[in-house]
Amino acid sequence: MPLDVPLPAELPRRRLRRHWIGAALISIGLLGSILWRLQPSRLAEVFIHLRPLPLVGALGCVVTAGALMALRWGWMLQTQGIRDGFMAAWRGTLVGNALSAALLGALLGDVAKSGWYARREKHSYGRVLLACGLDRACGGVGLVLYGGLSLTAALVWGGGLNLGLPEGTPWKTGALTLLVLLVLMGLLLRSTRRRLQARLQTGIAQWRETRSTLGDRPWILVGAIGVSVVANLLVGGALACGLAAAAPGPLPWTGLLWTFPVIGLAASMPFTLAGAGTRESAAIAIWAAFHINAPVAVTASLVTLTATLVGALPGGLLFWFQQEPGSTPSR
Secondary structure: OOOOOOOOOOOOHHHHHHHHHHHHHHHHHHHHHHHHHOOHHHHHHHHHOOOHHHHHHHHHHHHHHHHHHHHHHHHHHHOOOOOOOHHHHHHHHHHHHHHHHHOOOHHHHHHHHHHHHHHHHOOOHHHHHHHHHHHHHHHHHHHHHHHHHHHHHHHHHOOOOOOOOOOOOOHHHHHHHHHHHHHHHHHHHHHHHHHHHHHHHHHHHHHHHHHHHHHHOHHHHHHHHHHHHHHHHHHHHHHHHHHHHHOOOOOOHHHHOOHHHHHHHHHOOOOOOOOOOHHHHHHHHHHHHHOOOHHHHHHHHHHHHHHHHHHHHHHHHHHHHOOOOOOOOOO
16 A cells, blocks of 8 residues: 555544543543542642642653654654654644543544644655654653663662552452443544554555665664653653652652553553543552552642643644644645
């Protein structure tokens, strides 16, 4: 299948809105359940004593990680012969981050992002979609490496892994909640299944042409994976800053290193709005082994959520208000 085959460049907005509403409702339900179980006075006390400097650090981590992702996105576009410059890649990354935060799953977010970018910058949708797939693959490899480095650091300098779990953890309730989320996600993705399958098949068919390009320029992949490791480290750093802002005393940071990618992975599950609800649940369960109480864990997670949403807001506005009419030309 040729790379320049014309395809519809965007998913209908009513479907995107449906997914966004679904993710928001799931997040509201999970957060409401968590906050209802906590004592409001304890949570308010933690919020009152938040340290301002780590709050700025959390937002700085999110913005810097976005800049690195834009650099990686620009490199992936170059593998498809697209050289729009850093600012265009930055805009595309902002939109992609907003869509991934608002929609159920990275796949749907990537499809919508590719359509928006191809439409706005007047490129072949097929080439942009493949670049997006490569970008996501490099990000996944970077996440694995970052997790491995964090685990190694915890084992070497943190005295091993603290895997103790609090007594009475409602694992049955958690499993039931996960099952319900999977069913809801399946129902919401049903309307876009055929469109996603067609576009995924297009990307697979285009991979052969791209392999030769990557073989001639291996530095692109090496650089993209290296950037991904640092970007994921910064994303984990945003959560660490949130914890530093909320914690009342010193913490065993070397022992906590492995928890940041794990909680971040829970937040990236394709169920909620920017990980709201799943991040808090994972933080409560995991950090309890380090004697970090639930109000502090929830507050740290909410700080991270706020920084993530603030970083995603410009991309959401770009996507919603800079949509141009017409079909996607190819070049």
